[in-house]
Amino acid sequence: MSELNKHSTTGRMSRIGLALAIAATLSACASTTANNPADPFEGYNRAMFKFNDTVDTYALKPAATAYKTVLPSFVQTGVGNFFGNLSDAWSAVNNLLQGKGEKGLQDIARVGMNTTFGIFGLIDFASPAGIPKHNEDFGQTLGWYGVQSGPYLMLPLLGPSTVRDTVALPADIAGDPWRYKEPVSVRNIGTATRVVDKRASLLDATNLMEAAALDRYEFIRDGFLQARESKVFDGDLSRSKKNKNDSSSLDSGHDDLKQAPMTADVAPEATAVVPAPVELVTSGSNTVAAQAKPQE
Numbered sequence: 001m002s003e004l005n006k007h008s009t010t011g012r013m014s015r016i017g018l019a020l021a022i023a024a025t026l027s028a029c030a031s032t033t034a035n036n037p038a039d040p041f042e043g044y045n046r047a048m049f050k051f052n053d054t055v056d057t058y059a060l061k062p063a064a065t066a067y068k069t070v071l072p073s074f075v076q077t078g079v080g081n082f083f084g085n086l087s088d089a090w091s092a093v094n095n096l097l098q099g100k101g102e103k104g105l106q107d108i109a110r111v112g113m114n115t116t117f118g119i120f121g122l123i124d125f126a127s128p129a130g131i132p133k134h135n136e137d138f139g140q141t142l143g144w145y146g147v148q149s150g151p152y153l154m155l156p157l158l159g160p161s162t163v164r165d166t167v168a169l170p171a172d173i174a175g176d177p178w179r180y181k182e183p184v185s186v187r188n189i190g191t192a193t194r195v196v197d198k199r200a201s202l203l204d205a206t207n208l209m210e211a212a213a214l215d216r217y218e219f220i221r222d223g224f225l226q227a228r229e230s231k232v233f234d235g236d237l238s239r240s241k242k243n244k245n246d247s248s249s250l251d252s253g254h255d256d257l258k259q260a261p262m263t264a265d266v267a268p269e270a271t272a273v274v275p276a277p278v279e280l281v282t283s284g285s286n287t288v289a290a291q292a293k294p295q296e
Helices: 002-033 042-070 073-097 101-117 138-144 163-174 184-201 203-212 216-232 237-258
Strands: 152-155 159-162 278-283 286-291
Touching: 042 152, 042 184, 042 203, 042 216, 073 101, 073 138, 073 184, 138 163, 138 216, 152 163, 152 216, 159 163, 159 216, 184 203, 203 216
Parallel strands: none
Antiparallel strands: 152 159, 278 286
16 A cells, blocks of 8 residues: 555656756746747747857758859849749739739839849849839738737748738739649749849848857847837838837727726836847748848
């Protein structure tokens, strides 16, 4: 009987120990994610960031380095122009959806000029002619109409995003003209070339980021969130703040009935750790930082 009690006690202690270990792990995750309210899934995001970084280190970056070394610069420029011309078509749709008629017409003019005179977009005639390039997507369209970004997400192979932009991703994929290219073998080769070309164009920025950032995950996250918000509102921070205030006032009306007011020791919303706007460009499995160009 005593032997039975001994085994029972040992079993209970083992279960208690396992429960304490799980609780400690969850507590550690909670303490980590509490540092930034915009990143409640930081534990998952950091793991996915590590996975993406590994794929980039052993696959994408070496391919991009070879691509940049072997191919002449005019070929690389032509590849970038070709796929940039395709993206202008979807940008035009989103500008028009946002009610930005002038910018939408500029995007349409870019596609027409570069496709006709630029050999299907290989040469960019529109930019020297004074027709600015815009980079709009459906996530920005949702944000323009007040849809909040939601928590930060690091997507496998695709890099940084938010809940709003992840929901918008299927529309962005459907709006890419290259998606409908036949045969499939040509489409796949073009997609791989597109990814490698983008990664090659950002090699220098990657090296600079790796040398400068103490915590690359935080650097990329904070820079992405700052740049993304700026893009949604075309750099108009006053409109961004107004949108946040309107959302906060709606939330506070419900919170007054449900919970006590927030105390002063609640962590404020995080701001970017970089002094200037940072554009985070996802290239296949890798996300790299580069200085953002002003939005036209």
